[in-house]
Amino acid sequence: MSLRLIHQLYAGLAPWLALALLLTGRNPFPTRVRGVTSLIIALLLLQIPLGGWSLFSWIRTLEPNPSLTLSGLLVVVLWQRFRGAPLFRSEDWSVAWIAGALSALILYPIGLGLTSVDTYAWGWQPFLPIALACCATWLLILGNRFGILLVLVPLGSLLHLQESANFWDALVDPFYGALSLVMVSLMILGRARAVNASFAEQASPSGKGGG
Amino acid sequence: MPVALRTLLIATLWVICGAGFFSRNEGPRPGFAVVPTHDKIGRLELKNPLTLRFDSAPVNPDQGLPMVHVASLAETSDGILHCVWYGGTAECHPDVKIYLAHKEQRARWTAPCAIMTREQAEHDLGRPVQALGNALLIANPDGTLRLLFVTIAMGKWSGSQLNTCLSKDGGLTWSRAERLTLSPFFNLSELVRNRPMPLLRGGWCVPIYQEFLGKFPELLWLEEHHYGLSYRKSRIAGGCTTFQPSVVPLDRATAVAVLRDYSDDRKVFRSLSEDGGATWSRPVPTSLPNPDAGVSGLLLSLSRILIAFNNSPLDRHELSLSVTGNGGLSWARPFAFEHEEEATFSYPFLMRTTDDSIGLAYTRKGREIRFVLFNEPWLENQLGPYPYKEP
Numbered sequence: 001m002s003l004r005l006i007h008q009l010y011a012g013l014a015p016w017l018a019l020a021l022l023l024t025g026r027n028p029f030p031t032r033v034r035g036v037t038s039l040i041i042a043l044l045l046l047q048i049p050l051g052g053w054s055l056f057s058w059i060r061t062l063e064p065n066p067s068l069t070l071s072g073l074l075v076v077v078l079w080q081r082f083r084g085a086p087l088f089r090s091e092d093w094s095v096a097w098i099a100g101a102l103s104a105l106i107l108y109p110i111g112l113g114l115t116s117v118d119t120y121a122w123g124w125q126p127f128l129p130i131a132l133a134c135c136a137t138w139l140l141i142l143g144n145r146f147g148i149l150l151v152l153v154p155l156g157s158l159l160h161l162q163e164s165a166n167f168w169d170a171l172v173d174p175f176y177g178a179l180s181l182v183m184v185s186l187m188i189l190g191r192a193r194a195v196n197a198s199f200a201e202q203a204s205p206s207g208k209g210g211g
Numbered sequence: 212m213p214v215a216l217r218t219l220l221i222a223t224l225w226v227i228c229g230a231g232f233f234s235r236n237e238g239p240r241p242g243f244a245v246v247p248t249h250d251k252i253g254r255l256e257l258k259n260p261l262t263l264r265f266d267s268a269p270v271n272p273d274q275g276l277p278m279v280h281v282a283s284l285a286e287t288s289d290g291i292l293h294c295v296w297y298g299g300t301a302e303c304h305p306d307v308k309i310y311l312a313h314k315e316q317r318a319r320w321t322a323p324c325a326i327m328t329r330e331q332a333e334h335d336l337g338r339p340v341q342a343l344g345n346a347l348l349i350a351n352p353d354g355t356l357r358l359l360f361v362t363i364a365m366g367k368w369s370g371s372q373l374n375t376c377l378s379k380d381g382g383l384t385w386s387r388a389e390r391l392t393l394s395p396f397f398n399l400s401e402l403v404r405n406r407p408m409p410l411l412r413g414g415w416c417v418p419i420y421q422e423f424l425g426k427f428p429e430l431l432w433l434e435e436h437h438y439g440l441s442y443r444k445s446r447i448a449g450g451c452t453t454f455q456p457s458v459v460p461l462d463r464a465t466a467v468a469v470l471r472d473y474s475d476d477r478k479v480f481r482s483l484s485e486d487g488g489a490t491w492s493r494p495v496p497t498s499l500p501n502p503d504a505g506v507s508g509l510l511l512s513l514s515r516i517l518i519a520f521n522n523s524p525l526d527r528h529e530l531s532l533s534v535t536g537n538g539g540l541s542w543a544r545p546f547a548f549e550h551e552e553e554a555t556f557s558y559p560f561l562m563r564t565t566d567d568s569i570g571l572a573y574t575r576k577g578r579e580i581r582f583v584l585f586n587e588p589w590l591e592n593q594l595g596p597y598p599y600k601e602p
Contacts (some may be wrong), residue, residue, distance in 0.1 A: 008337065053339045061338045061364050063397055064390070111395040113425035116449045116493070120395045124443035126232050133228040137221050143212045151220055154227045158234070164392035165441075174396055 003160060007064075010161040014066035014175075015059045016042050017074035024081055035082035065169040068156040069100065070176040072149040092145040094187065099135075099146065100180025103172040111168075123166035129154050132171065238443040239414030239434040241487035243460035263589045264568060270294050270312050270320045270580040278302065279310075281404060282572035282580045284562045285348035285356065291315055292564070293356065293382060294572055295326070295346045296580050302344075303367050305329055309346045309360055311382050316566070320582065326385060327376075332362050335388035336374065340364065344371055347403045349415055351435060355379050359403045359417065359431075360388075369400045369423045373431075375440065393431070393444050399423050403431070405457040405507060406562055408466075408488075416488050418456040418468075419444065425451035426473045430458070430488060447491045453480045457561075459508040459516050463487060467538050469508045469518055470494055472501040477524035479506055481539040497539050500524040509561040509569060511587060519559030519571055522547060530556035530573060534594055546593040548583070549575070 019042035024030055046056040073096060076087050088096070111120035122128050132153060139147030156162065157170040164170075271279060279298035286292050292314040299307030309327040312320045332340045344361035351357060356378040361371045376388040393401040405418040414434035421427055428447040433440060447456055453470035460466040464487050470480040478496035499520055504527050506520040515536045522531035522545045531545035549556040559573040568586050575581040 004337075051339070057338050064338075065392060065398070107395050110449075112423060113421060113427045113449045113451070116446060116491075118429075118444070118446040118449075121443065121445055123395075124238065126235055129228050129231050129235075133224050136224055140212075140217045140221050140224075143217070145212065148212075148220060151224045151227070154224065154231050158227055158231045163390060164398075166392060166395075168395055169392065 006159075006161060007163045008060070010071075010156075011060050011064050011066060011163070012046065012056055014071045014074060015056060016046060017071070017078055019045060021074065021078055021081070024078075030081050032082055035078070063173060063175065065162045065164045065173060067173040067176050068153045068161070068170050069096075069149060070173055072152050073176070076149070088145055093183075095139065095144050095146045096149070097180045097183035097187065099150075100172060100176050101184040103168075104174075104177030104181055107168055107172060108174075108177065120166065120168055123168035128167045128171075129157065132167075236434075236436075236441045238432045238441045239410050239416075240412055241416075241432075241489040242411035242463050243416070243466060243487060244409040244411050244463075262586070263592055264584065264586040265589045266584045268320070268582055269575070270296075270314075270572065270582050271298075271310070271323050272579075274298065274310075274323055276578065278577055279580055280574050280577070281345045281558050282574065282582075283347045283404075283406070283560050284570050284572050284582075285350040286562070286564055286570075287350045287356065287381065288352065288354055290565055291381065292570065293348050293350070294320070294580065294582065295348050295358065296572075296574075297343055297346055303342045303363055305342050307343045309343055309358075311348075313382065314582070326358070326382060327360055327388070329362075332360075332374065332388055335376070336362070336390055338364075341370070344368065345402055345404050347405075347407065347417065349407050349417070349433075352409075353435075354381075355435075356382055357433075357435075357440075358385065361402050364399075368402060371400045371402055372398050373401045373403055373419065389440075391431075391442060393419070393429075393442075394421065394423070396423070401429075404455050404505060404558075406509075406560065407433075408458055408460055411463055411487070416458065418458055420454040420456065422454060425449065426454040427451065428454050428456035428468065428470055428482075428494075430456075445489065447482055448494050452476075453482075453494045455505050456482075457506055457508040457518075458488065459510050460488075461510065461514055461516075461538070467508070467516060468494075469497075469506050469516075469520075469539065471503065471505055472496070473503060477501055477503075479518070479520055483538065497542065499533060499542055499545070502526050505558040507559040507561040507571075509563060511590075517561065517569070517590065518542070519561055519573070520545075521557065527555040527557045528552055530559060532590065532593070534590070543594050548593075549573075 020038040023038040048055045136147045136150035153170050276298040282296040295311050297309050308325040310323040311326045312323045314320045340362045342363045346360040349357040359375050363371045373391045374388045376385045378385045400423040403419050407415040407417040417431040419429050419431045431444045433442050452474040455471040456468040458468045466484045468482045476496045479499040479501045480494040482494040483492045504521045509517045511517050515534050521527045522529045529547050530549040531547045533542045533545040535542045554576050557574045562570045571583040
């Protein structure tokens with residue numbers, strides 16, 4: 001199998017899984033049959049020709065290198081939807097969103113020219129995979145399941161699954177980065193509301209029982 | 212998660228990282244190749260110091276396209292000059308093609324032939340391409356020619372990507388084009404322009420630039436291998452003031468970059484590297500004006516630097532040459548070799564040929580690629596003897 005075909009097949013994985021997830025929608029009773037049907041319909045939808053090119057080709061034009069983290073997270077979500085058994089717990093998801101948001105904040109503003117330092121160039125250096133391996137090891141020691149997914153990042157990079165040889169592209173992409181920033185913002189907002197509510201409860205006369 | 216599984220995963224992770232560490236190719240190392248004609252004191256030896264030479268001829272006299280632009284030159288080891296440019300109805304138009312012409316010594320340019328079309332790029336890359344753009348030729352020491360070219364996926368220049376292909380027969384046939392991934396955000400938007408520099412340990416340092424959220428200068432480090440191309444990039448400066456660098460190595464470690472200006476200063480900027488191009492000083496304005504137009508620099512004898520630029524802060528109606536003897540701190544009074552009101556002369560590309568002449572290609576009035584060949588004695592005849600008086 002040529003490297004070019006491997007790149008094309010891998011680039012199609014994330015759009016396929018994401019489309020299948022969208023087709024499943026918020027159905028409260030997803031079955032295995034529905035899951036397989038969603039995957040088949042998503043595959044067919046990606047072949048729809050638009051302006052002489054398939055929908056997949058247009059998506060690949062926009063993002064030829066979906067990150068291995070995003071592809072892994074989509075597999076986890078679909079698995080959880082159709083098998084019912086949760087693979088990731090709440091704390092695993094929290095770490096996934098925090099990792100994505102931190103990566104996006106480090107990579108995009110500086111990588112797109114904010115300073116004379118180019119964080120994207122770090123992706124061609126050997127220290128970035130080692131830094132990721134240290135983080136993944138720590139998460140695995142703590143028993144966080146996002147650490148298992150991080151093992152796939154250097155593996156995919158080693159196997160040249162992506163068109164890009166830059167390690168950042170294996171770790172994060174604009175979709176995963178943007179989604180992570182939204183989720184982390186919601187987490188922070190949720191925490192802030194909880195803290196406010198707790199303060200309000202403490203400050204109120206009924207909460208204190210006097211005053 | 213069971214402890215045995217965790218241990219197995221951690222061991223697997225580090226084995227993968229170890230394999231990746233030892234198989235990873237970081238690309239070429241900084242350090243410029245010394246110009247072959249440098250003598251021991253770092254000066255160029257001129258082969259025919261007393262003969263004045265100046266020739267000027269169109270590269271594409273009968274092409275008849277509404278727009279041609281961004282010429283680049285390369286000379287293969289057999290002494291044949293190659294020139295590439297793009298042409299079509301207008302910039303970013305779907306009918307734009309990349310053209311190539313050759314010139315043997317003391318011969319005319321061959322008729323231009325299209326070496327890359329939008330359809331060919333779409334076929335090679337397996338995805339839609341809206342238009343083609345800037346192209347650059349690299350003449351490898353083994354006689355092969357590498358073409359770097361811009362494709363536009365969407366919008367205009369900010370939606371562009373860099374691609375490459377290789378010719379082993381002097382430009383007659385080309386390998387399947389492949390995409391270079393150089394930017395983290397949807398691989399937008401990298402462009403190429405100006406002469407590549409050979410590196411000390413093999414490979415090339417190619418000036419590139421980004422114009423997406425900001426416009427800033429970068430360097431692409433390329434290395435040819437038996438299995439293909441390895442590459443990485445580095446940055447000269449960030450922000451949104453200067454771009455389209457032209458790098459002039461003075462020796463293995465020192466290089467000066469002259470840059471197109473995007474700010475209100477309307478000056479040619481300069482930046483200095485003292486570690487073979489790895490890091491660069493903050494770009495500062497020179498005394499030369501710049502109307503937000505491309506510039507090109509070249510090393511002369513006595514470690515002087517020649518620059519071709521538009522000598523106006525407003526428009527591109529005059530194309531001039533000037534020389535600095537102190538790394539760009541001060542410049543000689545410019546010599547205008549193209550000047551016509553209401554006309555444009557732009558995107559100069561300077562190179563040194565193997566017979567010690569200086570080749571200059573540029574866009575003349577938007578419809579012609581002009582090639583000028585001169586030597587240092589001719590240049591000194593125009594600018595006066597060194598050291599120069601500042602204007």
